[in-house]
Amino acid sequence: MVGLSGSQWHESNRGVSLYLAIYLVLFITVTALSGILHNRPKLGAFLPEAAMVILVGIVVGVIVHITVDNHEAQGNVASSLLSFSPQVFFIILLPPIIFNSGYHLQRELFFRYITPICLYACFGTVICSMVMSLWLYMLSPYFSFTPSLLELMAFSALISATDPVSTLAVFSEKKVDPHLFYLVFGDSSVNDAVSLVLFDSLSHLIESNITNVGSEIAQFLFDFLTGFIGSIVLGVAIGLGYALFLKTFDFRHLPLFELGIFSTVIYFPFVIAEIMHLSGIVTVLMTGIVAKRYAEPNLFVDTARSADVIFRLLAHITETIIFLELGLSVASLVGLNGFRASFLIASVFGCLIGRAANVYPITLVYNFCKSRANIASESFFSEAFTKQADSITHVATEQRTTLHSSEKSLDDTIISWNKAHMLWFAGLRGAVSYGLVRMFPATENKSIFVATTMIIVLITTFVLGGATEFALRVFNIDVGVDEKQYMASVSSEKLLVGRLSRFEKTTLRHWVVRDDNHPKHYQDVEGEYMEHIEMTTREHDRIVGRQARPESVYDYGQ
Structure with a gap:
């Protein structure tokens, strides 16, 4: 390793081996610590798994930063460990997590509450971003630097991306009311995509040195609406395309080939969306929902079981890597001239004020319309x-x-004010915000926004995430709710109604799902498979102590 330059270490087998060895040791360590945390519920109530992984990353990052000489080859490897690549985050790490979210969510509950979810995620995120940017702009004379309005708007857009990992992990453990769970889960899923589109548009304005923002509003709205709607349509189309392909070409007698084809559904929607300048997050989420509904029935039961394991495993691994990267990256901020106490305090209060401006007015309007x-x-x-x-x-x-x-x-469907309080409380910031700030335009104030975002992520993850169980008691939120019984009590006619429901049941499924998806020579293993799934679920609930929920970046550690 000695003598390799910083640009050459990754071309050396020894350099790559050292890099991977460190990451493997870290992964094994945090996985073991997660198991210990699960066996100590009282400790887990104050130290969520996401916070624990970040903490391990911080400790290791500080040790590496202090002990390794950056002029040596090992120092070049260490510099790479302490860096955070937004391209790797968005292209490699994020798709499995988002796909797994859509693949394992309760479709009926998600679409039952789709109206408030879209209100909070779409309109609410825009409101939050606008309120926070105006708040920071009013206080800008008191800062020790002079950010432009566009910079503050871009920063507000990226920091509006909620990532309530710790909160939803506690929700799953406590079996919180599914109504609240899916409001928070759905809001955070769609909210990330909205924040990403806002940030991309504002970043373009900054890089183009456009000062007349008003002239760009119409184009921005057009790009936002077409991008968001286009991503939904593309995700549905790709999911149906996989279902139709698996129906047309029967690989059930070749499970390995069938699994190989179906596994590509994790990344294919994301890269196609990025090529078409659409939102990869929304596209992958919708593909996961549609693939579960229409593509999975065309699979051999053993293939479906293996695919389920692969999706969960990849989501868990990438989640762990993301939080390790967040922790390791803290050490890279040492020496940066980015910490501004006044701006940090104003930003923290801006996050709380902007989240309140999102949740409470929309809740009031939505409940009024529902009451009428x-x-x-x-x-x-x-x-x-x-x-x-x-x-x-x-x-x-x-x-x-x-x-x-x-x-x-x-x-x-009415949202109580206690649930609204919990929605406000669940507006944690996380990996998406930090991934976006690393892509912030190269202005003289970029280091300040990077440092501020990192500190906000740490504050919300450790403080708000650790206080989630306390907040559930304070706001008197129902816990211990059996999701299956809850689903049984919900009228099925309320979930999907009208012509769309009839078209889906009588026409669409007939087009893309094979009629003989349970042929005679496969029926002997289906019963065994279903029994295995039920036993695995019961054993998982007994060990982990929580009801199975959709595993995602918002359900860390399942």
Whole structure:
């Protein structure tokens, strides 16, 4: 290794071996510590797994930074360990996590609450970014540097990307009300894509030295809407394409080939979206949802089982690497002229204020609209019951029972203020924000934004993430909820209704899902497979002590 230049260490077998050896040791260490953390619930309540992995990365990063001479070849390897590549993050590490999120989420619950999810994630993120940028701009005379409005807008956009890893891990462990779980999960999933589009657009304005922001608003809105909608359409199309391919070409007698083809669904949607200048995050998320619904039924049961394991494993590995990178990168900030106490304090309060401006007004408007709809529905049914009460008493009684059941179902979509408080509290910042700030335009203030973002990530992960269980008690959030019983209590007609539902059930599935997806010579292993899945789930819940939830960057450590 001695004598290799900084640009040559990665071309040496010894350099690459040293780099990988360090990472393998770190991965084994944090995995073992995660197991210990699971066996000590009281400790886990104050030190979430994500925070623990970051902490290990910080300790190792500081040791490497202090002990290694950066002029030696080993120092060049160390510099690479302490750096954070946004390209690797977005292209290599992020797709498996986002795909796994969509592949394992409860489709019915996600789409049941799709309206508030989109309101919080789309409109709310824009509101949060605008409020925070105006807040920072008003306080800019008190900073020790002079950021431009565009720089503050770009910083506000990237810091608005929520990443509530620690919060949702506790949600899973405590079996929090699925309504709240999927509101937070769905908001954070779509929110990342919105923040990414906002940041890309604002970064382009900064790099182009455009000062007349008003002239660019129309183009920005057009790019945002077409990019977001186009990503959804592309994700659905790719998911259906995989289903149709697996239906047309039957590889069930060749499980290895079938698994190899299906595994490409993790990265293929992302790279196609990036080539088309669309959002890879949204595309991969939608592909995961559609692939689970339509492509998986075309697989041999052993292939489906293996694919499920691969998706979970890759998500877990990449999550661990991301948080290790976050921790290791802290040491790289030493010596940077980036820490500004006044800007940091203003940014922390700006995050809280912007998140509140997102959650509470949207909750108020959404609940008002839902209440009006519920009142109209109640009036309609009450009038019908009154007309029939005198003639057919027992029929009226049955209908009133149905009315009460309908009211309960309708009220389930109302967002209580305690849930709104928890939504506000769950607005942690994480890997996506840090990945974006590393791509910040090369202005003279970039180091300040990088350092501030890193500190905010650490504060929210350790402080807010560690206080999640306490917040659940304070806000009186329902815990210990059985998701299967919850799903059984939800009227299936409320999940997908109308012509779209009929088209999906009678036409679309017939097009892309084979009719003989359970042929006779495969039925003997299907029962064994389903029994294995149920036993594995029960054993997992017994050991980990929590109900299975969609594993993702928002459900670290499952």
